[in-house]
Amino acid sequence: MNFFEELKWRGLINDITSPEVEDVINNQKVTFYIGTDPTADSLHIGHYSSLLMAKRLEQHGHHPIMLVGGATGFIGDPKATGERNMLTPEVLKHNFDCLHEQISKLWGFEMVNNLDWTKDMTVIDFLRDFGKFFNVNYMLNKETVKKRLDSGISYTEFSYMILQSLDFLTLYQTKNCVMQIGGQDQWGNITSGLELIRKKCGADVKCYGLTMPLITKADGTKFGKSESGTVWLDPAKTSPYELYQFLFNTEDAKVIEYLKKLTFLSVEEITKLEESLKNEPHKRLAQKALAQEVVRDLHGQEELDSALKITDALFRGNLQNLEAKERLSAVKNMDKIECNADLNLVDFLIQTKIASSKREAREWINGNSISVNGEKIKDVNYIVSLDKAYIENYILIKRGKKNNYCVILK
Template sequence: MNIIDELTWRGAINQMSDEVGLRKKVEEKSIGVYCGVDPTGDSLHIGHLIPFMMLKRFQMAGHRAHIIIGGGTGSIGDPSGRSSERVLQTMEQVHHNEEALTAQMKQLFGKDNITVLNNYEWLSKIDLLSFLRDYGKLFSINTMLNKEVVSSRLESGISFTEFTYQILQSIDFHHLLEEKDIELQIGGADQWGNITSGIDMIHKIEGSGTEAFALTIPLMLKADGTKFGKTAGGAVWLDAEKTTPYEFYQFWLNQDDRDVVKYLKYFTFLGKEEIASLADKVKNEPEKREAQRRLAEEVTAFVHGKDAVVQAQHISKALFSGDVKTLTAAEIEQGFKKMPTVEVSNEALNIIEWLVLSGIEKSKRQAREDVANGAIYINGERIQDANYIINPSKSFEGKFVIARRGKKKYFLAKIK
């Protein structure tokens, strides 16, 4: 299947600058294609992942994939998608973020048919007069003002710094075409103006017959109309320290039936037949949530590896069944990250006293009543003996005690 046909089936194309020309090009030879990201933070989140999944598909189809870490453009700030000016980061922070994002990209893309570059390498070498003479003359202020990325900011205001961002991105495209034979740039829907500015600049410098292409990805919205990728707790990060693999797995597992098939097309490498089969199961057996489980497995394995999937499923099963004693201390840190948490000493105490001192129970009378009624579980075991002694040093490497009151009310006690 032509890569353009596959992306079309997956609903992954918003706009293309020359569909006929691009189709012919990808059929004739392996082409150079790139997607960029600015180091505004030290981790990507799943919203960033969307265009890079398309880049991955080009890589898998045998094309030469390039990732541009925007050390240069990131020091300026992209105005798209914002209603106000960015706060400029220190160059030290920018360089730290560059290193973190480069490591993430190498983990996601491997080593075959992929190159990671940093636009600071060439943008930092352009002096002011060369910038104005060689590039500024090629851009019409009128045209730049009409670009949606700029026009949307005119009422609230935009600095000259952010106004020039599209020129810098255009310089990137021209440099990569000239030095790396990269003819296609991929980006989000909001990048259309910036990418086509680059194509216009290339045609002015190299001639109107020079082949350069743009492909953008649709803005992804959930079935309820809200923006994909945000949760009540904020962004879903690819960094395991910011969003644990268990949380990451649960995010995909909990997707709406109305969205799951679309996400299978976007975020997995499953083929037409398997996705069609999963779509039938969403329609006819939604209670089994097989499509969501497959989605969670595939995306978690892609970002964190297969071992992380096994671990996330183990945590999920333990929490659902209440059999938490099978968990490791590391798994507890993941699965109980957002559970009510208390700090306790490592002193061995009677269960009644321990429940009150930890704040899990308000009074000894209530603690005795709950223990007698079988409502209290310690480390997965129901305790009905009021004389039971809790020894924190003997559970989960001496780091945690897990208490449960009733069917679902968990508490994580961290040992001081």
């Protein structure tokens, strides 16, 4: 299969603006751009597929430009659910700086800020030079806007389409950027940008657009900053261990899709993992490959090794072998129980509701079924105190082989 066919096989092509896009991607070397607004101080897993798409195109000889929207971030791309909260200039500046550093470190793309070409523009300039080219009826027919007509949409968010179109025009004029790529929810903005370029620069201009399907969870909801349980690409917000566990726990129904979209594994390698998923799902080889590839690509082999070490320690109970940073990662995403310190182990198990009675608690302790921080405890008078915490004020209790508890000592 050729390059474009592989992108389709990976599920990375949703819409293209003309059949010529396939030839452009396969046989030409063009400059294209992808954009994101600084509405948070880190990208998340929902962005990752799009950024890998840019990297795939770069590896095939195309030149990517990453636009971080210092201007459009002030406005907010319309959501189907309602108006966005306005961010302050200080927050946007902080977010922009964080994203700039993150993207530069991870991918090294050329980066631009649309605030550079909009900050000195007057309202009259905006309306005369650009707003004049946008028909309101045309804008109302765009999918995202149509979804908001019943609930209402402000003029501010309605005008976002014009600002993003101006981005495409500016990059075409200044950097010979002839293609924009984005998620499928960006189709209306991308096609509006193409229309603006043709109206300002001539109908014979060759520019293109491509959208990718949004990556979704098994229940059909998308990954996003406003969704619960956001998985961030910043290791300070989502540790490599947490990312590993999140991906390792991917449902069978989604893991092959994620392997295609979120890794550089070859067609042959993914096909073998798909066969393993079908014939020996209990081995979870597809999930292991997904977690390892993404964590290694994002955070490096050392952080992957650490994530694997934490995983193994929790599974085998070798908790004392972890360093302080690894211990914090291990407890961070565990469900927590609060309990007073300085209790004997029997009373501790009762207060945390791990055991339902003192008799049950004693039986477990005497039967060698209770571990504290990975060590078996057979003394019913053992005192659970802060000086015995696993890390900070956390203590880990294990009952039997599978029941793990993280307790915050007060």
